[in-house]
Amino acid sequence: MKISNLGWLFLGSIFSSSAWADSQLNLTKGVTAISREVYDLHMYTLYICIIIGIVVFGAMFWSMIFHRKSKGAVAADFHESTKVEILWTAIPIIILIAIAVPATSTLIDMENNDDSDITIQITGSQWKWHYKYFDQGIEYYSVLSTPREEYENQNGTFDGNNAKKGENYLLEVDRHLVIPVNKKVRFLITSDDVIHSWWVPDFAVKQDANPGFINEAWAIVEKAGIYRGQCAELCGKDHGFMPIVVEVKSEADYEIWIQEQQQLVAQVANAEKASLSASMSKNELMALGETTYMAYCAACHQPAGTGIPPAFPALKGSPVVTSGSVSEHIDVVFNGRAGTGMQGYGKQLSLKEIAAVVTYERNAWGNDTGDLVQSADVKAASGE
Amino acid sequence: MMTTDTLNNTNDHDEHHDEHQMTGIKRWLYTTNHKDIGTLYLWFSFIMFLTGGAMAMVIRAELFQPGLQIVEPDFFNQLTTVHGLIMVFGAIMPAFTGFANWMLPMMIGAPDMALPRMNNWSFWILPFAFAILLGSFFMESGAPNFGWTFYAPLSTTYSNGSTAFFVFAVHIMGISSIMGAINIVVTIMNLRAPGMTYMKMPLFVWTFFITAYLLIAVMPVLAGVVTMLLTDTYFGTSFFDAAGGGDPVMFQHIFWFFGHPEVYIMILPAFGIVSTTIPAFSRKKLFGYSSMVYATSSIALLSFIVWAHHMFTTGMPLFGELFFMYCTMLIAVPTGVKVFNWVATMWRGSLTFETPMLFSIAFVILFTIGGFSGLMLALTPVDFQYHDTYFVVAHFHYVLVTGSLFSIFAGAYYWLPKWTGHMYNDALSKWHFWCSLISVNLLFFPMHFLGLAGMPRRIPDYALQFADFNKWVSIGGFAFGLSQLIFLAVVIKCIKGGDKAPAKPWDGAEGLEWTVASPAPYHTFSTPPKID
Numbered sequence: 001m002k003i004s005n006l007g008w009l010f011l012g013s014i015f016s017s018s019a020w021a022d023s024q025l026n027l028t029k030g031v032t033a034i035s036r037e038v039y040d041l042h043m044y045t046l047y048i049c050i051i052i053g054i055v056v057f058g059a060m061f062w063s064m065i066f067h068r069k070s071k072g073a074v075a076a077d078f079h080e081s082t083k084v085e086i087l088w089t090a091i092p093i094i095i096l097i098a099i100a101v102p103a104t105s106t107l108i109d110m111e112n113n114d115d116s117d118i119t120i121q122i123t124g125s126q127w128k129w130h131y132k133y134f135d136q137g138i139e140y141y142s143v144l145s146t147p148r149e150e151y152e153n154q155n156g157t158f159d160g161n162n163a164k165k166g167e168n169y170l171l172e173v174d175r176h177l178v179i180p181v182n183k184k185v186r187f188l189i190t191s192d193d194v195i196h197s198w199w200v201p202d203f204a205v206k207q208d209a210n211p212g213f214i215n216e217a218w219a220i221v222e223k224a225g226i227y228r229g230q231c232a233e234l235c236g237k238d239h240g241f242m243p244i245v246v247e248v249k250s251e252a253d254y255e256i257w258i259q260e261q262q263q264l265v266a267q268v269a270n271a272e273k274a275s276l277s278a279s280m281s282k283n284e285l286m287a288l289g290e291t292t293y294m295a296y297c298a299a300c301h302q303p304a305g306t307g308i309p310p311a312f313p314a315l316k317g318s319p320v321v322t323s324g325s326v327s328e329h330i331d332v333v334f335n336g337r338a339g340t341g342m343q344g345y346g347k348q349l350s351l352k353e354i355a356a357v358v359t360y361e362r363n364a365w366g367n368d369t370g371d372l373v374q375s376a377d378v379k380a381a382s383g384e
Numbered sequence: 385m386m387t388t389d390t391l392n393n394t395n396d397h398d399e400h401h402d403e404h405q406m407t408g409i410k411r412w413l414y415t416t417n418h419k420d421i422g423t424l425y426l427w428f429s430f431i432m433f434l435t436g437g438a439m440a441m442v443i444r445a446e447l448f449q450p451g452l453q454i455v456e457p458d459f460f461n462q463l464t465t466v467h468g469l470i471m472v473f474g475a476i477m478p479a480f481t482g483f484a485n486w487m488l489p490m491m492i493g494a495p496d497m498a499l500p501r502m503n504n505w506s507f508w509i510l511p512f513a514f515a516i517l518l519g520s521f522f523m524e525s526g527a528p529n530f531g532w533t534f535y536a537p538l539s540t541t542y543s544n545g546s547t548a549f550f551v552f553a554v555h556i557m558g559i560s561s562i563m564g565a566i567n568i569v570v571t572i573m574n575l576r577a578p579g580m581t582y583m584k585m586p587l588f589v590w591t592f593f594i595t596a597y598l599l600i601a602v603m604p605v606l607a608g609v610v611t612m613l614l615t616d617t618y619f620g621t622s623f624f625d626a627a628g629g630g631d632p633v634m635f636q637h638i639f640w641f642f643g644h645p646e647v648y649i650m651i652l653p654a655f656g657i658v659s660t661t662i663p664a665f666s667r668k669k670l671f672g673y674s675s676m677v678y679a680t681s682s683i684a685l686l687s688f689i690v691w692a693h694h695m696f697t698t699g700m701p702l703f704g705e706l707f708f709m710y711c712t713m714l715i716a717v718p719t720g721v722k723v724f725n726w727v728a729t730m731w732r733g734s735l736t737f738e739t740p741m742l743f744s745i746a747f748v749i750l751f752t753i754g755g756f757s758g759l760m761l762a763l764t765p766v767d768f769q770y771h772d773t774y775f776v777v778a779h780f781h782y783v784l785v786t787g788s789l790f791s792i793f794a795g796a797y798y799w800l801p802k803w804t805g806h807m808y809n810d811a812l813s814k815w816h817f818w819c820s821l822i823s824v825n826l827l828f829f830p831m832h833f834l835g836l837a838g839m840p841r842r843i844p845d846y847a848l849q850f851a852d853f854n855k856w857v858s859i860g861g862f863a864f865g866l867s868q869l870i871f872l873a874v875v876i877k878c879i880k881g882g883d884k885a886p887a888k889p890w891d892g893a894e895g896l897e898w899t900v901a902s903p904a905p906y907h908t909f910s911t912p913p914k915i916d
Contacts, residue, residue: 024849027769027836034765042766049756056727057749063730064745068737069667076732079669088724089717096713099763104706106765111702126542151451151845165450171847194538195632197697197772201838206768208698210633211537212626215699232697232772232840234531236538237458240843308458310525311544341542 028201031223031248035204037106045099052095110204113216116186118179124189124196124209124231125343127238127299131177138261141348143295144241145174151241170240171228176247180254181224189215192343197233200246206232221248236341237308238299268350275352275375282359282372289360292353296345297361305365311341316365326371327381329358334382346382351375354382405906413508416500417906418485423803424507425482426796430872432474432514433789437865439467444861447854452845458544460844461529466517468532472650473557474514476784479792480653481506481564484592486803488568490897490904491586493577493913498570506563513556520549531842533643536624536635540616547617551610558603565599568592577896579915583677586895587670590677591656594684598645598652601688605642609635633698640691648687651783652680654751654791655722658744660895661794662726665741666733667892672725679718679725686715696767705764712762716755723752738890739813743794746821747787754782757832772842775835781828793820793871798893800878801885805903808878812870819867826860 029039067073123130132139150165166172179185189198191209199206203219229244249257280288294303301307305316315321320329333354336344345354355373362369406414415421443463446454455463485503489496497503520527525545530538539547572593576585585593613635615621622628624635663670670676692700692708700708726748735741757779761770770776793816800808830853839850846854888898900908
């Protein structure tokens, strides 16, 4: 926003709530009945506060201007009045009740989780979201898709070249959560590691994802479109890099999407099966391994395998990776390591990708063990 | 009653004592004098304020524009965490303890704090606590990176290894606070001058009295929760781990049961300070003294039953959400009474605008703005939108920076002549005020808009629609940070020299502290004054 815009917004729109809603200055009205109720409650309370502010600050400025010593003001002697004290205890209580009534009714509406049409489980983990459609057998991870080059400009390019950054910088993901319009969608929210918080401002939904517990929220979205949000609870290093994108489709489009996804699930299962009997060359493994490593592992273990010890150990020269057995290495990647930040990638990556990434880690950065790992080895070592 | 003889003896004893006063570093290490310890607290808190402020400026530099320019996300989290811890436990709380040490004995006509050796100890463990905390920056693990609220399991299972140092640092800070608080309670209960009944105590004394009780009540809770954190991390317990039958949300309940009263620990003394300065420069008695006492007590009591308003999004049942919403809204009533009383004190007064008054007026207005956003945050349905965004960051910086910190400046300017014996440089102090006032609003006001537009807090990089406001916020941040160096200059100049201050430099000021010379002698009220 340019300064001229800012001035326009201040002068032209302070008292016109429609202009406020469209600007970047105010809360979004959103696209659900609840989000509009929330917006109205926000504006209602804001106006009450502004009125109180005008009265109280008005009285203050009045005394500052007219009761100053330099104008010859002589201090009055009063310093107590039970009547006045009772009055300015009672009036705020009445105002508070006037705010509490609509707030209570909105809250009761929000907490009504009954009669949902679709249930989706949302699981946060460092630093991605996992969506699972209970009745359709569809599940997938949703990861930030903004390329690293766009945000990692600490290496000498302090030029603020915003043009390089895309329109939805840091608010874009590889796979959207897709829901149908005008249906009551219930979200069951939980976490695999630390506390996250799933927030889409346009739905007025923000619920913490607590490990070991499930929280509920819901939305009936009235308008198809793409809505963006972010993780709202500090969840570690890349808390700022786990956005949420929800794509709301018409019912027909949603059905088509479901079918596509189910076909995709079948294809993936076939590919997994095929990969078991296939054997990849070292070059193929290293190439796929590097891509996978950069996408899934480099955030913690760093592109050069140096890690950020002690929380994220180095892989370069690490005993697990160089002298330890291949099956132990696969086990750590596949199942994770309890009590640490290392999550299990068995659910997130294909057998082929895990084989490639293990091969890559054992041979990159001078580790040079010469070990080659195939999908079948992963299958055998994963314990499944 | 004391005879003249004993009076003389006491004075002789004093002079005798003065001769043996230690010099150099030993004076400060071994001191049991409330004024020396007050000075130590105030300098310590100012150093911590600059340290935490420097961290904030690195944070604002990183957020100046989109993209990661200066620091890595993990280090960014360390900065936000330690910035919060330093400002809460290192800057604001010790500053108030410094005021308590300097002023309470002089205001109630006592010769010193009741427990002077404990007083020395409660100060001198503080530098060690912060050395541990800051030292963790130079360790392999890095400093705590889980937010000043250290939610489990980010601070336990998923911690970077700094948890133990963090826990020990917090324990020491807590011990220091509890000792300081016990000292305040014992002093006020036992050492008031004859005739000074509770309802004759200056409101400043009342607010510190109530704050000290809050500290004694909640610091052990903090100690408990950090100990649970420690055993969860290193000794295999599962208080906060669902896999072992625990609950991560229980951490938040315990933490905020400490955390919310803690918020009032940082604002009630501020109320005490402006309730002293506003009447002085309005030349009119504080309006509604007894209602101010009752309002302060109600705020303190209510602070124990509102903690879960920090946790509306954790999945509380509807009944819990309603209960905590109503209780939180209720706090607006006694807080409103206080604001109205200050306005009524100014009303038809005879106002002058010395620097302490300027900071006090700014306090009332800006703290009230923070109160308004607090009322909005209390409403559970809307809090789902505000929670963990910059709207919250704006809210608590309005109450803590333009609230607590501005009151500390007001108090410092008000009593500097008493402390140093010199008047401060008026022009420089006005520069400090106006630079601070303008920059602090440039710094924190746009944060409301950022939060409403959807920017989460504690992120090192942000989407492009937040870029313009962040730039303004950062400029405000740098300006506010640099403005505080003016304050440093004013204080140093004032210590070194300046116009000689009379015993009572403010014609409207009231209280026993103005009956002693400026600078206040090393020992005051060795014989208690008589209060009618």
